[in-house]
Amino acid sequence: MKTIRIDASRSYDVVIGPGLLAEAGKRIAALKGPARAMVVSDDRVFPLYGETLMDSLRAAGLTPAQFVFPQGEQEKTLATYGRLLETLCRLRFTRSDLILALGGGVVGDLAGFAAATYQRGISFVQLPTTLLAAVDASVGGKTAVDLAGGKNQAGAFYQPWLVLCDTDCLGTLTEEAYRCGCAEIIKYAMIGSPALFEELARTPVRERYADVIAACVAMKRDFVQADEYDTGARMLLNFGHSFGHAAEACSDYTLPHGLAVAMGMAAMTRSAAAAGFCPAETPEALLALLRSYGLPTELPYPAEALAEAARADKKAAGDSLRLVVPEAVGRCRIETVPAGELLGWLKRGGAA
Ligand code: GLY
Numbered sequence: 001m002k003t004i005r006i007d008a009s010r011s012y013d014v015v016i017g018p019g020l021l022a023e024a025g026k027r028i029a030a031l032k033g034p035a036r037a038m039v040v041s042d043d044r045v046f047p048l049y050g051e052t053l054m055d056s057l058r059a060a061g062l063t064p065a066q067f068v069f070p071q072g073e074q075e076k077t078l079a080t081y082g083r084l085l086e087t088l089c090r091l092r093f094t095r096s097d098l099i100l101a102l103g104g105g106v107v108g109d110l111a112g113f114a115a116a117t118y119q120r121g122i123s124f125v126q127l128p129t130t131l132l133a134a135v136d137a138s139v140g141g142k143t144a145v146d147l148a149g150g151k152n153q154a155g156a157f158y159q160p161w162l163v164l165c166d167t168d169c170l171g172t173l174t175e176e177a178y179r180c181g182c183a184e185i186i187k188y189a190m191i192g193s194p195a196l197f198e199e200l201a202r203t204p205v206r207e208r209y210a211d212v213i214a215a216c217v218a219m220k221r222d223f224v225q226a227d228e229y230d231t232g233a234r235m236l237l238n239f240g241h242s243f244g245h246a247a248e249a250c251s252d253y254t255l256p257h258g259l260a261v262a263m264g265m266a267a268m269t270r271s272a273a274a275a276g277f278c279p280a281e282t283p284e285a286l287l288a289l290l291r292s293y294g295l296p297t298e299l300p301y302p303a304e305a306l307a308e309a310a311r312a313d314k315k316a317a318g319d320s321l322r323l324v325v326p327e328a329v330g331r332c333r334i335e336t337v338p339a340g341e342l343l344g345w346l347k348r349g350g351a352a
Contacts, residue, residue: 002214006139006221008228010159014139014217016210020166021052021127025060028098028125031161034061035123036097038088040111042071045103045129048172053102053127065091069110073146073253076106078154081145084114098123098161104130104177105137105257109152112143116158126160129169131181131205132258135188135216136237138163140224150312151245151253157229167209175294178206180258182293183240187265188216190286191236194330201289235334239324240265243299243346246309250301262295267349272325274348277335285329303351307342 001017015027028037037057041050046068057064067087069080088099099122101111108126115124126138144155173181182205189197196215205212220237227234244264248255269283287297299306310321321342325335337345 002210004214004217004221006159006224008141008159008224009157010141010161012160012162014163014165014221016134016165016167016213016217018166018168020164021049021169022056024053024100024125024127024164024166025056025058025062027162027164028057028100029060029062031125032062032096032098032123034063036063036065036091036093037100038091038093038097039064039066039100039102040084040107040114041066041068041102042075042104042107043068044071045107049102049129049169053100071106073106073151073248073257076110076144076146078145078147081110081114084110085118088114088118093118093122095119095122098125100125100127101138102127102129104128104133108133108138109142109144109155112141112158112160113145113155116143116156121158123161124158126163128163128165130177131170131173131209131213132177132184134165134170134213135181136184136220138165139217139220140234141228142230146253151248165213167213170206170209176256176259179262179294180256181205183258183262183265183290183295185212185216186286186289186293186295187237187239187261188219190265190269190326190329191239191324191332192219192330194328197285197289197329201292205293235322236324236332239326239332240268242310242321242323243267243306243349243351246306247299247301249309249312250305259296262290263297263299266290266297267299267346267351268323269326269349271345271349272327275345277333278326278328282326282328286326299346299349299351301351303343303346306346306351310342310346311339
């Protein structure tokens, strides 16, 4: 078992290893005593792992309830969030109780935002079941739902009380969900670890899940501790996301987040090399690694539509955007770019 301590506005452990769902009750009871626990999950994950978690909660003296919604980013809405809040209220949950997020990034973001706002904030534990949520979404306190006008447009910074990452859950990942997680892992390597980049090329992630997740969470810990509210260094974690979020918007959110991030990283790195920010070997190495994990490297939407969507993204600041630009494998920097130059960045990156 690996444990990484995060010291942000709240201090908490991220525990990574096998069998954690079955012992979740014991660990959560140690934090909260015999509270009630609302397990928030989706209709793919709950049938797989819900009962293991509920049994473990009951065995530890907690009283579980469940809120299960249809899987997918399309459900990360104010409507689902409102139904969850109304359910908590109807069942008379109080601030002595807690919310548990059992699932991937959509579940964690939505449950976290409900926890941040229900009765002005109740305790909340993340139980990520996807690789992407394990390495990124479940750690660091970003919670949100999407609005008609864009992804993650309503949300809060709200750190969990605990993150339990049961690596046994990764055995049921679809191939696509595995690839999506690998895209975020490659992102970490690109922004801060040439050693991880080499290791990813040498050994497939699925052969060493716990080590790779722990390496990414340790990097994320450092960014979150340095810049919890995302005004400086933490923005490096958005590498690939400006163009990636634009691609997701152009697809009406049918394009999975990790695939969009892979496309965004590839386009940004090609563009950065063409503009002289990094040598030509940088996109060559990145594209080869992305392809070896079966990840896409082209943005399949018109540059104009992508530029329009990127301008609407919340990473835009007034008339400019902060883009994360690679200087080499393992090193990126933040560039403030006028919105009018975005089209040029996208075209240099290969968008048609
Ligand atoms: N997912 C990027 C961050 O947490 O800052």
